Amino acid sequence: MAQREETRTLQELELPEAQGFPELSATGSELIYGLYDKPPVVESFFVAVQHVLAAFVGIVTPPLIICTSLGLDAANTSFIISMSLLASGICTFIQCKTFGPVGSGLLSLQGTSFAFLGAILGVAGTAIQAGRTPEQALSLIFGVCFFGAFANVMLSRFLHLLSKIVTPIVSGTLVMLIGLSLLKTGITSMGGGTAALKANTFANAQNMALGFGVFLIVIVLTLAKNQYIRMGAIAIGLFAGYVVSAFMGMVDFSLFSKLPLVSLPIPFRYGMSFEFSALIPFLILYPLTAIESVGDMTATSMVSKEPIAGPVYVRRIKAGVLADGLNSSLAALLNTFPITTFSQNTGVIQMTGVGSRYVGLFVAGILALLGLLPIVSGAFQSIPQPVLGGATTVMFGSIAVAGVKIVASEKLDRRATIIIAVSLALGLGVVFVPELFNNQPAIIKNMFASATSTGGLTAILLSWLLPQPSQADVAVPESVEVTDG
DSSP states (O other): OHHHHHHHHHHHHTOGGGGTOTTOOGGGSOOSBOTTOOOOHHHHHHHHHHHHHHHHHHHHHHHHHHHHHHTOOHHHHHHHHHHHHHHHHHHHHHHHHOBTTBOOOSSOOEEEOGGGHHHHHHHHHHHHHTTOOHHHHHHHHHHHHHHHTHHHHHHTTOHHHHHHHSOHHHHHHHHHHHHHHHHHHHHHHHTTHHHHHHHTOTTOHHHHHHHHHHHHHHHHHHTOSOHHHHHTHHHHHHHHHHHHHHHTTOOOGGGGGGSOSOOOOOTTTTOOOOOHHHHHHHHHHHHHHHHHHHHHHHHHHHHTTOOSSSHHHHHHHHHHHHHHHHHHHHHHHTTOOOEEEOSHHHHHHHHHOBOOHHHHHHHHHHHHHHHTOHHHHHHHHTSOHHHHHHHHHHHHHHHHHHHHHHHHTSOOOHHHHHHHHHHHHHHHHHHHOGGGGTTSOHHHHHHTSSHHHHHHHHHHHHHHHSOOOOHHHHHSOHHHHTSOO
16 A cells, blocks of 8 residues: 555656666665665775766866856866866755755765756857956856756746656757757867867867877777776776877966965855846756756665655655755856756766765765865866867767657657757757847847757747647558658
């Protein structure tokens, strides 16, 4: 009877099969330390370091790409990357420790989200075209990130309604758009970045050899049988590329002498401005990240041998999404970008057999400490653009494939095909031809500046407006639809 009640609660929330993580099972890992156990300090620290290594590149890469695109100087770039690490540490502490109704209490790490990268670059580009400085563009970005995060705060109370608005077709299309729209950024970095474009050295032999070298290293390591190597493919590729580029004289070590010994947080360093039109893409993306967080936390619960149904599970999921929202607002105050729950750490729990949230406190401390040391952010800032592009291009392609998998989990009838096709066409169209809105008012330019805002709005509206297919439509074989008539 109790089992039936737990299943009913899960179905009411519409969070079936761990939101796309059916391959993870509680019996698939030998758990040494459970959620509430306290491993010895040495063991906790060792496991925490593995979690940090798994998440580190994902945390620092988005702010590095954004700062590079904005053309920020070394001091500002270093500060923002440092604040990303510090915010990740603080937010991981909140998520693992829990404070009242805030925090899942699971070993769930928090880090800078890639999902917002395209929207942030779109808002920044529009702001700079309008004559604002990079610092003023950051002020607008942090403002819309701060207020947009309250979408997740409200959604955490109504998670049972969220999946009715953001269906797998909508969310899968959005994830595809995120990955595909970012490929331009990755490929540009492989060729040497905007600086190389200005210096007429873009895509020269040196840049292409280095970029494709890292690209191939990441691909080969991702196919390795060893789980540790697969998880560290991006980090290993970056390190190998960094070493080679240093011997090639492409690393600027002089910036280390310009960095302070300690980087202390300065809330509102760049101020905080706001425009509603710039908020639109973020109001679409925050619910998407909430769904992703539900899947991540469900997977973490599963491998930690905790409930994935029933009142305890539902309470944790709601508290975790609430923490995601509040943490993103906190990150904006600390001058960095939206925070979300990371998924790669679920694999670390499986491999180490340690699901203790006590370890999360060590992870939080390590991340916060690294955030206070500018030399850490300086090391990533000094990575040549071809090296960064070689690694991130694989990453962005993987994001697009994740979207394809989400879409493929649903039946692709005529209605779904139209939603996906039109959303991709319009979303990628504004990326390929950004001049489309040059003569439009600022509110239109801000609203449709990115693939995620244009394509996301299109997907949501079509999903809402297009009628569900009739039984006759469902019965038509797919082969009929793809013939030439």
